[in-house]
Amino acid sequence: MSGRAWQAAGVTGGALLLIAGCTWGAHKDPPAAADPSEAPGPPVGSVEHPRPVDCVDGTTPLPGQEAGSTATAGRPWSPPGSPSSHSGRDDVTVGPLTLQGLRGLAAGDQNAHGVHNSDGWHYLIGASVRDGGSVTVTIGTEQRARAGLEFGGGQSMGPAPAVTFSACADAATSFLGAFFVAGDGRACVPLDIRPSDAAPQRVVISFFHGECPA
Template identity: 25%
Template sequence: MGWTRSLGRGLVIAGLALVAGCTSSTNPPGPAQGTGAQGSSAPGSQSASPVSAPFLRTCDTSVYGDLGSDWRKGGLAAGPLTFVGLGSVGSAAADDFAPHAGRYRSIKALAVVDQGADVTVSIATADLGHAALIYDPSSIRDDGLYAVNDGESAVTFRSCAKGQKNALGYGGPTQFNGGFVVDGPRCLAVDVVASGRPPQRLVISMGRGRCPISG
């Protein structure tokens, strides 16, 4: 899958090179093939993690790629948000999460948000210090290796307004490139809060096979 991304309103960069820092060898480009071993959604099963000044991604910094017709079916969804591209991360070998001079390979996950929605994703309290979100374009590293403290504990995705095209001229659900960094295999819990909806918890398998629904 190739993505095109806008940095601000004027500068446009095309191709996968711009997301090299958010690419993991544990997952190929493209929508995940299923969520059974990757994660699960538990509406209202846990209260949302405390969110303090989450990093903000807006329509102007969104990307675009052809997701195909069945991208929602293969994604991991919570309300208006779908994570696409987790691929085979749940069944990845422990070595794929091993440290490299104190840093870890990032796990790429495209965040796709319905138009007109604000969604905040936060790492659950129990996983803080072990995992982080990598969605700040300025934090992308050429080698794709990150320390947990290189990422954010919470990110707000502010999609394009209904009917609005992004800076690249594309409409439809808003796409944000990025992913996760984790310091080893785990069942990672993230809390998702969208306006007008109850909080939801997603439990994502990072090299742990099938994870329980609740965090």
């Protein structure tokens, strides 16, 4: 083979090696397949995602009148009428939230304050929130297996360990719901009540269980 032939062959071979080298160098493994689904968030009504009880779930007063309470039509355990009568001294007030008569259930006639079914006892309670206020109520860990909050949601929703009350922006708002206690309905139930702009406050409520430790 002549010198020119060898030279041409060398150039051609070098070009092929260069192309092959570029091809090999450019090769990359395909990216790992992304996880098609992300972990679902906490369910509504859980401690991490309290059930919202909003303006549309409550009632606001007519001009010149006190705030009323919502009806509980549709709940199978719902008693007629309004929450237990109270003088105000048994109310629990934390920030903009007032739970009416909640401290007055330590003793007396359970049937006068609640409704019993196969699940347990449902104690009808009125709640009111000052205009624009927002407060989260959470059942303490000590009684979450037995107690729950029955505010907001439809009739198919069971008791929740946590709810967030949010009043209408321009008016105090009242809500009617219940506290649920399983079994015989007698327990000391701790509540952690946290206004949106303040630290939580622990309150222990006696549901026909006599005096409870603070």
